[in-house]
Amino acid sequence: xxxxxxxxxxxxxSFTAPILPVxxxxxxxxxxxxxxxxxxxxxxxxxxxxxxxxFYIHVPSALxxxxxxxxxxxxxxIWLIRRHHVSALAAKAAAPVGIVMTLIxxxxxxxxxxxxxxxxxxxDPRLTSFLILFLFYLGYVALWAAIDDPDTxxxxxxxxxxxxxxxxxxxxxxxxxxxxGLHQGASLSMDAEENxxxxxWYPALVAIAGFVLLFIALVLLRTRTEIRLRRIRALETRAxxx
Amino acid sequence: xxxxxxxxxxxxxxxxxxxxxxxxxxxIVVVLVPFGVGPEAEILSRIAPGILWVASLLAALLSLDRxxxxxxxxxxxxxxxxxxxxxxxxxxVKALAHWITTGLPLTLAAPALGFLLNLKPxxxxxxxxxxxxxxxxxxxxxxxxxxxxxxxxxxxxxxxLLVLPLYVPTLIFGAETVRRGAEGLTTTTPLVMVxxxxxxxxxxxxxxxxxxxxxxxx
Amino acid sequence: MGMELVVTDLGxxxxxxxxLQGVNFRLHEGEALVLRGANGIGKTTLLRTLAGLQxxxxxxxxxxxxxxxxxxxxxxxxxxxxxxxxxxxxxxVHGTEVHEGVFQAFDLVELRDRFAGTLSxxxxxxLGLARLGVIGRKILFLDxxxxxxxxFSVKLFADFLKEQHLAKGGIAVIATHIDLGxxxxxxxxxPFRAAYDAGGSSDEAFL
Numbered sequence: 154x155x156x157x158x159x160x161x162x163x164x165x166x167s168f169t170a171p172i173l174p175v176x177x178x179x180x181x182x183x184x185x186x187x188x189x190x191x192x193x194x195x196x197x198x199x200x201x202x203x204x205x206x207x208f209y210i211h212v213p214s215a216l217x218x219x220x221x222x223x224x225x226x227x228x229x230x231i232w233l234i235r236r237h238h239v240s241a242l243a244a245k246a247a248a249p250v251g252i253v254m255t256l257i258x259x260x261x262x263x264x265x266x267x268x269x270x271x272x273x274x275x276x277d278p279r280l281t282s283f284l285i286l287f288l289f290y291l292g293y294v295a296l297w298a299a300i301d302d303p304d305t306x307x308x309x310x311x312x313x314x315x316x317x318x319x320x321x322x323x324x325x326x327x328x329x330x331x332x333x334g335l336h337q338g339a340s341l342s343m344d345a346e347e348n349x350x351x352x353x354w355y356p357a358l359v360a361i362a363g364f365v366l367l368f369i370a371l372v373l374l375r376t377r378t379e380i381r382l383r384r385i386r387a388l389e390t391r392a393x394x395x
Numbered sequence: 396x397x398x399x400x401x402x403x404x405x406x407x408x409x410x411x412x413x414x415x416x417x418x419x420x421x422x423i424v425v426v427l428v429p430f431g432v433g434p435e436a437e438i439l440s441r442i443a444p445g446i447l448w449v450a451s452l453l454a455a456l457l458s459l460d461r462x463x464x465x466x467x468x469x470x471x472x473x474x475x476x477x478x479x480x481x482x483x484x485x486x487x488v489k490a491l492a493h494w495i496t497t498g499l500p501l502t503l504a505a506p507a508l509g510f511l512l513n514l515k516p517x518x519x520x521x522x523x524x525x526x527x528x529x530x531x532x533x534x535x536x537x538x539x540x541x542x543x544x545x546x547x548x549x550x551x552x553x554x555x556l557l558v559l560p561l562y563v564p565t566l567i568f569g570a571e572t573v574r575r576g577a578e579g580l581t582t583t584t585p586l587v588m589v590x591x592x593x594x595x596x597x598x599x600x601x602x603x604x605x606x607x608x609x610x611x612x613x
Numbered sequence: 614m615g616m617e618l619v620v621t622d623l624g625x626x627x628x629x630x631x632x633l634q635g636v637n638f639r640l641h642e643g644e645a646l647v648l649r650g651a652n653g654i655g656k657t658t659l660l661r662t663l664a665g666l667q668x669x670x671x672x673x674x675x676x677x678x679x680x681x682x683x684x685x686x687x688x689x690x691x692x693x694x695x696x697x698x699x700x701x702x703x704x705x706v707h708g709t710e711v712h713e714g715v716f717q718a719f720d721l722v723e724l725r726d727r728f729a730g731t732l733s734x735x736x737x738x739x740l741g742l743a744r745l746g747v748i749g750r751k752i753l754f755l756d757x758x759x760x761x762x763x764x765f766s767v768k769l770f771a772d773f774l775k776e777q778h779l780a781k782g783g784i785a786v787i788a789t790h791i792d793l794g795x796x797x798x799x800x801x802x803x804p805f806r807a808a809y810d811a812g813g814s815s816d817e818a819f820l
Contacts, residue, residue, distance in 0.1 A: 161818060162818050288556075296557060300547065309607060316561070320563070320564065327588070331571055386816070386819075387816030387820050395810075398701075402694070469691070470689045474688070474744075479706070479707060612667075
């Protein structure tokens, strides 16, 4: 019994059918409790006031934006090496979720930035990297959409994902370097982790767990949809030929 | 491989617009910017490094979709794929030919256009060297993008969407070199990074390009 | 014991859909095979698979390395190059040289220095086929080589195949609708049409 058996679409469908509702409910419970706890039952920051509470959405979505890409990279590699269709479709399914996570991170970042920096947008290295990541996501999804043949699309997007990953890391480094070049010494970093007390940290952990579970639920749901679409396509092809 | 390079260069010269078009586009962008920004010499000289780099990036982008599209349509690409010439080598040569027809003339012309934008005198050398080291990377990355979209009917726009984010690191380090050069700061780090990206890109992307071509030829 | 092209139980697919299965043949030096079959049965796909442009669905192709060439109606002719330059390019890619005899064999002597863009459709085809005489490959996979050729040019090409290629120990697999006058066996692809539920399809996992 190997893990790869679940890469068979039928196995995957029957395996995930009971899991999906469980993950969905768990995601909702974690999200609601984490956010309510964070929003209403934690003290306000002495410097930033209530604005700091956007942290409970911003940080988890930013984490998931990066992890979604990482998941796509792993899934692409599995597709290229082992040719498991579910893997390619999971990568395809994760991309729009990743886009939304990136968008949430960008928008909450801008909203947080307004009271902190007095401007909606600053070319802060982190925000800029997410903007670039957003562009990578757009290109990836556009390539999927442009190619008719599913296997060709899976192959080409996988190659793009691997090359894109290298360039995304490179861009992150470049952006850091570029901004430090502009404002030397000025720190606009939103890195809250170092000075976050436990009282803020526990609800944040619950919210992060909620986002992870939400991501898993959405990707499972979308992968199942993609598998069904592919099955319809396969049945239509067969019907035309017989 | 040399035969392919010579053929591509010959085609670029004979088809017209091979060398000239990218350069003319570069010139127009550089001329248009002051109209948009205003004629103050100080502002122009501050943004000149960025403009020159962004303009050469766009000029390089302009001719990318021709790298493989013509050879794909008339079947030459399939014939090259079945010839003793490895596709990886062909990808490398295609990028090189693209650089010779666009990147090289841009590099040579950029200092002249720097005058129009009041580029600081100290920066000319850095503009030249950063473009000389960086534009080959633009050609190779663009060749990869062209290979991804070669089978698509209207791949040009999609290719820009795929290629431009990949250009970010080269652009940042390239323009940073010139900016630092203009301000008299040390330029070693960005310059080494530009050279490193070009070296890395030419070492690895021919393989990714050849893989994409094989998938598209299937 | 000379060169051989052995195809065993070959299956091939276009766009993930199996077209042909169980194709078997064996060709020795100097032998040709003509593929027949209705439009869309998979002649082009079979030839592209044989030439290594796409992976087979199943079966094996035993073919000496670096000896095969593929030619279809899209023959990679560059309009901005002269006839000679076009041939020179393919010759140097394959590490060979263009012999004068090629221009004669394909009636291109007078067109030698014309730009390929100024040639007629038939003349362009002759130039495309002349590439085969230049690259020195022993195994040819030809997809409708005689499209847009007049009767005289068809004869030229048939003569080239017989005298310059097969007589010198070459092998050819040809998909064509007209009679080239080769004394070659024909294979009708109809019996090899893949069943609608043939294995190996990329859809298989989803059914």
